[in-house]
Amino acid sequence: MRNVFKVLISSCLVLGLNTAWADKIEVALAKNLGDTANSNYCIDMPGGQEKADPTRDLRAYTCYTDQGFVGFDHAMDSEAIAKGQFHMTGFDVCMQAKGSAMGSAIAAKDCDESNALQNFNLQADMTIRLASENKLCLTVGDEVSYGRHGPGGHEIRAITLQSCSEDRASHQQWVLRDSVE
Numbered sequence: 001m002r003n004v005f006k007v008l009i010s011s012c013l014v015l016g017l018n019t020a021w022a023d024k025i026e027v028a029l030a031k032n033l034g035d036t037a038n039s040n041y042c043i044d045m046p047g048g049q050e051k052a053d054p055t056r057d058l059r060a061y062t063c064y065t066d067q068g069f070v071g072f073d074h075a076m077d078s079e080a081i082a083k084g085q086f087h088m089t090g091f092d093v094c095m096q097a098k099g100s101a102m103g104s105a106i107a108a109k110d111c112d113e114s115n116a117l118q119n120f121n122l123q124a125d126m127t128i129r130l131a132s133e134n135k136l137c138l139t140v141g142d143e144v145s146y147g148r149h150g151p152g153g154h155e156i157r158a159i160t161l162q163s164c165s166e167d168r169a170s171h172q173q174w175v176l177r178d179s180v181e
Helices: 002-015 079-081 164-173
Strands: 024-029 041-044 058-060 093-097 106-110 120-122 128-130 133-140 155-163 174-176
Touching: 002 093, 024 079, 058 120, 133 164, 155 164
Parallel strands: none
Antiparallel strands: 024 041, 024 174, 041 058, 058 155, 093 106, 120 128, 128 133, 133 155
C-alpha cells in the first residue's frame, strides 16, 4: 500500500495536480541501496535536524525511519516541487546545482525562481532532472560513509548530477513521501 502512495504522489506532481494534502514531504531514493534495513536515502542537509548546516553540500542520508516522521532537515514543500523548485522548508532554502555539468554537486541556497540551477523536473520515469540540462539526473553516489555512530548507523552518500541512464536507475529514481516507512 505504501508503494502505491509513493507512486500516486509522484504521479500527481509530474502531472501538476494539487498535492496540498501532502504539504511537507521528503524526497527519497526509490531503491534501498544499503546493507541495513534502513538504507533508503533521502535528500539531506548535513548536521542533523534543526542543527543542520545549510552552507554545506546536500547529500543522501539514510531516512529517519526510527522517528516516524519527515525530518526537519529533509522536509520539502510538495507544491514547490510541482513547480520545479525543491524548497527545503525547515531552513527556507532551495536545492541548487553548483553547475550545469556532469559531476556538479548539489547545494542549498536562498530560493530564486529565476535561477536555472534551482529548476528541476520530477519526470514520469522517477528521475529528477536539471531543467536546463535535461540529460543530467540527480544521482546518489556509490561511496558510503557513516554518521557519528559508525557502520550499522546512518549511511551517507554524495549527490551529484550525472548522465541519466537506465543502468543507474537504482541511484537516480526518486519517490516523494509524507512519512517514513
